[in-house]
Amino acid sequence: MSDLLREPVEYAVAVEHYLTAARLGDDSRRVYRIALATWAWALADRPAPTGDGRRRAAPPVLPLALLDDPGASERLRTHLAGRAAAGRTANRELSALRGAVGWWRARGWLRTDPTVGLLPRPLPGERHAEALTAAQVAAVLALPAPLRDQVCWHLVHESGAAIERVLALDVDQIDVSGRRGRGRAAGLRWGAGTARLLPLLLVSRAGGPLLLTDRRAARSVPAADRCPLTGRGRLSYRRAAEIFTAATRELDPAGRGWTLRRLRPARAAGAAGAAGAVRVAGAGTRTAGPAG
Numbered sequence: 335m336s337d338l339l340r341e342p343v344e345y346a347v348a349v350e351h352y353l354t355a356a357r358l359g360d361d362s363r364r365v366y367r368i369a370l371a372t373w374a375w376a377l378a379d380r381p382a383p384t385g386d387g388r389r390r391a392a393p394p395v396l397p398l399a400l401l402d403d404p405g406a407s408e409r410l411r412t413h414l415a416g417r418a419a420a421g422r423t424a425n426r427e428l429s430a431l432r433g434a435v436g437w438w439r440a441r442g443w444l445r446t447d448p449t450v451g452l453l454p455r456p457l458p459g460e461r462h463a464e465a466l467t468a469a470q471v472a473a474v475l476a477l478p479a480p481l482r483d484q485v486c487w488h489l490v491h492e493s494g495a496a497i498e499r500v501l502a503l504d505v506d507q508i509d510v511s512g513r514r515g516r517g518r519a520a521g522l523r524w525g526a527g528t529a530r531l532l533p534l535l536l537v538s539r540a541g542g543p544l545l546l547t548d549r550r551a552a553r554s555v556p557a558a559d560r561c562p563l564t565g566r567g568r569l570s571y572r573r574a575a576e577i578f579t580a581a582t583r584e585l586d587p588a589g590r591g592w593t594l595r596r597l598r599p600a601r602a603a604g605a606a607g608a609a610g611a612v613r614v615a616g617a618g619t620r621t622a623g624p625a626g
Contacts, residue, residue, distance in 0.1 A: 341398075341443045345374055348398045348443060352434045369430040376413030377406060398443060401435065406448040414452055425454040440554040450502045465600040466592065473585050474597065475527065482569070483577055485531045486545055490597045492525040497594055501569055503544040504558075505536060543568035 342348045349370045353363050374393035375382035377400050383391040400406060410431075414424060431449055438444045466474065471491055479487070489500050499522070507519040513529050515522030535544070542561035551560045551567030559568040579591035586592055 341441075343397055345377070345396050345398045345400065346371075346393065348438055349434065352437050355437065365426075366430050369427040370434055372427055373410065373413070373431050376409050377401065379409055382413070398438070401438075401444055401448050402446050407451065410448055411452055428452060428454060439556045439559075442556070445556075445558065447502075451496055451498045453496065453498075464596070465598060466596045470585065470592075471597065474582060474592075477581055477585075479581055481531065481535055482545055483581070485528065485535050486569070486574060487578070487597060488528040488531060489524055490594065491599065492528050493522050494599050495522055497571060497574065497598075501545055501571055501574060505539050505541050505544055508532060508536065508544060510536065539563065545569040545574070547573065 342351060349367065352370075353366055356363070356366070358366060371393040372382050374396060378394040378396055380394060414428060428449070435444060435447055435449055439447060474487060475484070475491070486500060489495070489503075490497060493500065499519075503515065503519055503522075507515050507517045509516050510529070510532055513524055514520075539561075540563070542563070543559060545568065546561055546564070546566040547569055548566070550565040555567050560566065575594045578594040578597070581591070583589060583591035
């Protein structure tokens with residue numbers, strides 16, 4: 335699929351471009367189309383049809399640019415929370431949307447990613463891993479890791495923020511002296527460990543993602559996800575999780591390594607769960623998309 339495609343005005347047209355580029359089989363294309371159409375109802379702030387009616391209903395006609403609206407992320411989050419009973423289906427739909435958004439952003443059709451911070455629905459029978467103990471956290475933060483990883487781990491633990499929110503931080507959202515985020519990161523705060531490390535990471539950095547990959551990003555990566563100085567890309571959740579698990583393997587008695595989410599304080603994980611339960615009561619590692 336050529337990158338010279340004219341930017342589509344309508345969401346449904348953008349979906350068809352994405353599905354064509356994916357080179358999917360007929361059955362898979364049908365499933366993806368239904369999944370992506372479901373999000374159109376959320377973006378229009380209207381309840382999606384259920385059951386067989388969901389497959390036959392014509393989704394709202396809306397502009398693709400609605401995904402760049404400041405309120406798009408919250409509408410998507412509310413929709414996802416309201417579908418708690420459809421855990422596996424809702425998670426597949428979220429994966430489909432992330433793949434499509436990534437493809438659209440690579441072509442410059444979207445400026446932002448409204449799926450950042452959206453977490454898969456917990457499935458029945460799943461147990462969330464407990465937060466690491468104080469001693470375990472101390473051992474993790476004492477590991478001889480690269481500066482970038484130390485900043486990431488300190489930020490996750492001290493701020494209690496979701497991993498996705500930490501990885502979405504940009505340099506210009508960091509208030510070093512105030513130990514807090516600003517702009518879209520307002521409300522994020524951290525402690526002395528992060529405050530000690532951040533100035534070292536930000537030397538000669540004027541903009542771009544806070545946490546970067548080790549290599550230059552591909553040309554298809556949006557400018558917002560590349561360092562303007564080095565050309566390196568934004569660190570992905572998948573890579574951050576792999577690094578953390580590998581680094582903590584020697585600390586884990588089972589020898590498997592710990593998951594990055596366990597680094598968040600128990601109070602933060604509990605608060606996030608409680609907030610999700612409130613939204614549901616009120617009914618209110620990214621999957622790769624097509625090559626390109």
